[in-house]
Amino acid sequence: MSYRYLYIPLDERPCNYDFAYEIFNDDFLNIQRVPFEYMGLKKKPGNIEKINDFLIKEAKNADGVVLSIDTLLYGGIVPSRLHFFDYETVAKRLSILKKVKKENPNFKIYAFNLVMRCPRYNDDDEEPNYYLYHGLDLFNRKYIQHRMALNIATQEEIDQLSTIAIPQEYINDYENRREVNCKINLACVELVKENIIDFLIIPQDDSAPYGYTALDQLKIKNKVRAYRLQDKVLTYPGADEVGNTLFARVFNTLHHQKPIVYLHYPSPLCKTIIPCAEDRPLDISARYQIIAAGGIVASTIQEADLVFAINAPGKEMLASQYRNFRGTGYSTLRNLEEFVSFIEYCIDTLKKPVTIGDVGYCNGSDPQLISLIEEKKLYFKLAGYASWNIPCNSLGTALPMGMHFLLFKDKQKHYDFLMHRFVEDAGYDTFVRKIVREEYCEKMGYTIYDIGGQRGDFSELVKKLLDEQVAIHMPYLKDKYQILDLYMPWSRTYEIGLKIKYKGEIQ
Incomplete structure (x- = not known):
């Protein structure tokens, strides 16, 4: 038996266009991606009309789709932060999902649509031009306003708010776009209720516990709870990895399996840290990743099908360029030696596959862990490994790798992608990028x-x-x-x- 699934990724970068394809595409699950020439390039949107036509045409003879709503409506992740469409225009584009489902009622739609991010820095590389000068102020303004509404703002924050000066036209532009994007997320929840979308992830890109993203998330969660759709709509930190996660869910569903996953950390403290650009403790995000991918969290190692070993600091997480400035979070508050010994024990003695989510640092591998993997020659004994970009991206790559490994052990393909991860995540992200910069x-x-x-x-x-x-x-x-x-x-x-x-x- 084989299945054919379409894939409309979040953008044209390899992490979105290639990773899920490289992990899951095979004779069992044939993945047909939207043609690359239809995709955009960073701030240039993809060809929305051709992407929509691709979905309508190919869905007639396919089993389902993993679909980025951001690409379907705006042409990609960055264009979703820059567009000038009104709600009516993008809502009309979204309605083609009803047409697709009507023409092929058995067609499964696994969709995701981001909560529009609000980075806490001044940089317009992926944002509107005014973000270069007012990005941090936009973040701080709403962050403090939210805390004031909850009566938890400090006097220092209140005083800071009075000093923030952003041209009103920029605030209006930013908030109008956020309003459109939030309405689309709510419309997607409606489509789940109507059984048009079969499963929906609404990931939070560059999230924070207060401010724009937190307020949007609250609106979405209230609607999900009102409709009692908590098992069909998940919201948690993420973005570029969600295609991997949804294909893992497709893969597990088609195999009628629900992998039982055991979590292990280098220290009990590691699971409690709030990672870079996220809004909740690491362990909570990891559990969301597991259920989103179609798994369940194990209570004991004995019942587990897969061990998910997550490396993290015992205190504040640093970006990989600061790997030489190690505090107690990277030394006394975690035990990497035990962590790696446990991985060896699981593989060699318990005969249980292990996949590593290396989030010791943000944006690259942990050199201390890489050194131990090198010492033990563990590279190709692993079911998976990832350590790229922000932590949720790494977790949402390592876990699908491990889940795919449980049933399909094409070793050449597996070794190719493992090698890819070590050479890129450790070789480039951790070492070479700092050198070239x-x-x-x-x-x-x-x-x-x-x-x-x-x-x-x-x-x-x-x-x-x-x-x-x-x-x-x-x-x-x-x-x-x-x-x-x-x-x-x-x-x-x-x-x-x-x-x-x-x-x-x-x-």
Whole structure:
């Protein structure tokens, strides 16, 4: 038996367009992605009309779709933060889901639509131009107003609010767009109630416990509770990984399985930290990821099908560029040696697969953990590993990898993607990115946001440095991989596009 599912991802970057495909596409679950040429490029939206036509046409002979509503309506994640559409326009686009379902009643729709983010910094790389000067003020203004409404604002915060000056036209532009996007999320909940959307995730991108994202989340959750749809609509921190999570749910559903997942941390404190750009303790987010992917949390290791080992600090999480500034959260308040020993025990003695969500740092692997993995040569004994971008992205990649591993053990494919994760997440995100930003960008006439194109002298430099850093920090992997392609998807230093093949011995 085989199934055909369509995929309309959140944008054209490899983390969205490729990762879910690389994990799940096979003879059992054939994934047909929207043609790449229909997708956008960063702030340039995709071809919305062609994307909609693709869905309408292909749904007639498919079993279902994993669908980014942001792409369907706005043309991608960044365009969803920049558009000038009114609600009526995007609501009309959303209505095509009813048409699709009417023409193929058995067609399953697994959808996701983001709570529009509100980053706490001044930067317009992925936001409206005024965010370069007023981004942090926009965040702080609503954050403090929310706390004042709850009567928990400090006097310092109240005094700070009086000093914030943002042109009203910018506030209006920002809030009008947020209102449209929030209404669409509420409309998606209605479609779940009407059995048009079969399962919906409303992830919070760059969330916080107070402010715009928290208030939008409250409106959504109130509607979900009113309709008693808590088992069909989930809201938790996330964005770029949700395609992986929903395909894991599809995969588990088609196999009539509900994997039992045991969680393990380097310290009891690790599960209580609130990760970068998130609004709740790590353990709560991890449990959401498990149920969203179609699993259930184990009470004991004995009953588990899969061990989800999550590396994190015992205190405040730092970004990977600060990996040399370690406090107690990275030393005395966690025990990485026990963590890795437990992983070895699970694999070698209990014969249970282990996948690692490495969120020791935000935006890259934890060098201390990588050192232990290298020492123990654990790389290809693992069912999964991920450590890229913000923590929810890593969890939502490592967990689907592990769930897929439970039933399909195409070792070449598995080794290829594991190698991809170690070379990119540790090799580039942790080591090379810092080097190119500090030592090469300015010297070559570039900035961290503009390196002159997707391919060229900069991408060639990255490839050279990547080989060097892998040889230094992960020598076991040296000569076991071949880079087929390397480019800079958004012509900046933040991420790379990588096609890689494992060429070592298959164990």
